[in-house]
Amino acid sequence: MNTSVSTSLTDHLNPAQYEVVTASLNHLLVLAGAGSGKTSVLVHRIAWLMTQHQVSPFEILSVTFTNKAASEMRHRIEHILQFPIQHMWVGTFHGLAHRLLRKHWQEAKLPQAFQVLDSDDQQRLVRRVIKNLNLDEERWPPRKAQWFINAKKEEGLRPDKIMSGKDPSLETYRRVYADYEAICQSSGLVDFSELLLRSYELLENNPELLMHYQDRFKHILVDEFQDTNWIQYQWLKKLAGNSAKLMMVGDDDQSIYSWRGAKVENLQRFTRDFSSVQTIRLEQNYRSTSTILNAANAVIAYNENRMGKNLWTQGEKGELVSLYAAFNDRDEARFIVGQINLWLKNGGKREQAAILYRSNAQSRVIEEALIQFNMPYRIHGGLRFFERAEIKDALAYLRLICNRDDDGAFERIVNVPTRGIGDTTLSVLRDTARENQLSLWKTVQYVIEHQRLSGRAMSALAHFISLIDEMAKAVTELSLQETTEHVLIKSGLVAHYQEDRSEKGLARIENLEELINATSQFKPDIEIVPTSLLAAFLSHVALEAGEHQADQLSDAVHLMTLHSAKGLEFPLVFLTGLEEGLFPHNMSGQEPHQLEEERRLCYVGMTRAMKKLYLTYAETRYLRGREMNQKASRFIREIPKACLQEVRPKTTISRPVSVMSASYQPKNQTAQPGHEFGLGNHVQHPAFGEGIVLGYEGSDAHARIQIKFKTGTKWLVVAYANLRKI
DNA sequence: AACACCGCGTTTTTT
């Protein structure tokens, strides 16, 4: 035994963490509360296995959900061990499944050059299938069909295993699924859920292969286990076999993805499926103040179905949780900006602040306030790099060069930039392709041979065909980066986007340049026998869609949904829109289990905060173009009064006392009772500059003041507007 | 082929 390593490894662990890291070689279920050091425990356990039990990196499989988590895991392990761990399988479920399929494409009955479809590609293909079946898209929305297909695959079901019986609707979806699957198989396409199902079947149908991997992986460690779906759990069980030791780390209270198939039940099922599972709870929180933690604990305690866990902290009590009842959504936003300014004044940084919301639509009003007050911010979420239209166009050319039968790629760029191949031509192509069971590419050759189209259409098509063929030929000797550059120029894409002189067009050109940059950085997976570097790059791109934003502002306030906040922490957190109907969200439903998931979401949001937590709601809010009267969320009532501090005391709402016309400017009026600034007073505002007081709404702590600035007339909350009389 | 207009839906997101 290496004592020095073992002590330094376990030095900073608390008793529960120590118990996990040094547990004997059993199956482990670690119920790790928010901020309890779960990733650290996973990393230390791996290091412990390697240093104390002589486990080779080769024998370890470590699974996460996101690429980000996977790369962080790898870095942290390498940091502890101080050497690279190339042969350890650390990755996402999808990434590892993809690796298995690449390595064993023959056994998986896939073409060697199979390509990965992202959900956008998948939806296009599903739409195509629905059209081909002559189904009404209104009645059979492609989105729903796509959802159906993925749900079935996640349950491990192939079309022939779905018993539609007398249900005609189910039968229709089943047929769409069957046709979709047939097309994927014949054109070598694999969507995300297919990666999982196919690799599961690969193991199921190839006992020698399964034995090989069962023999290899002696330790399987899983992060965020509460987020696993049915097929992922089956996949893990299959790989584990009878000998591998499993360590599942998760938190039932942070299960917020059941709507996309995650089965929190897997936590309990694990303890039943495997004998002698040792369950350890990590309940000491190192993140939040005790006040924040008590508030969060009280909320989550309202859930009935819990495995039981109570987070505690040795940390300081900290400030009370502040609750602000805003007049409306704009007031809510203004309040938040005001409080962040206060934070900054006290030496805080913008990047320490996070504004969380239930739905993306809420960000707009907040953004407007941030812009108004010149506060830099960064939104997490939205379109990711490789999902941008211009990038997908460029990739479609590359895909077509790799595989001429990729109909999705063909359709995407056959007329981008426009080259005289219109809808009429395309629909002839599609019909002919279907009749003859050919890819669109082969159909073009067939159509030209049989003179099935007008001369003009055929010459345009012939031109396109030779364009692609010539690009493919020119590119054989080029590097990946040179290939991309060549294709971008020769395809006319760059020229096409350069014509757009607007901001948007400029950004697109920049993105295309960034794509070239990405190709130069690309390193293929060493475990996979390379087909071509280009093919490897295309798979990589589908599996890892890239950061949301290329330009990462350093000291900027973070804006994101509650869902994307999971796993993160910030000293200062604003939980916004705590209103019935919005959070808990109406669309999520009123059934107990749905309400419990919303409550878990609230718990996740609250436990992101380290030092200071603000809860806000608006009494009226614009929703879908309508001003709605909102009621405070039930989650607010679930927080003990002792943890809370109401910023604006709840009083009866006063209507505007006087609505002044902008032209009315009385001179030197004295301040009204309860108002520091009199009507007509000149005031100075930190952001808007000089202005004149025009009117009031309410009084005392929740008074709002109407001021005419050079830039326009605004309503501000006196208490936070930071006004100075001049 | 580019642009304007209409109607629809509108929670959350990763791979």
Place this chain on the structure above:
DNA sequence: ACGCGGTGTT
């Protein structure tokens, strides 16, 4: 309100 996709107009 807003953005999308589909249709119709120039």
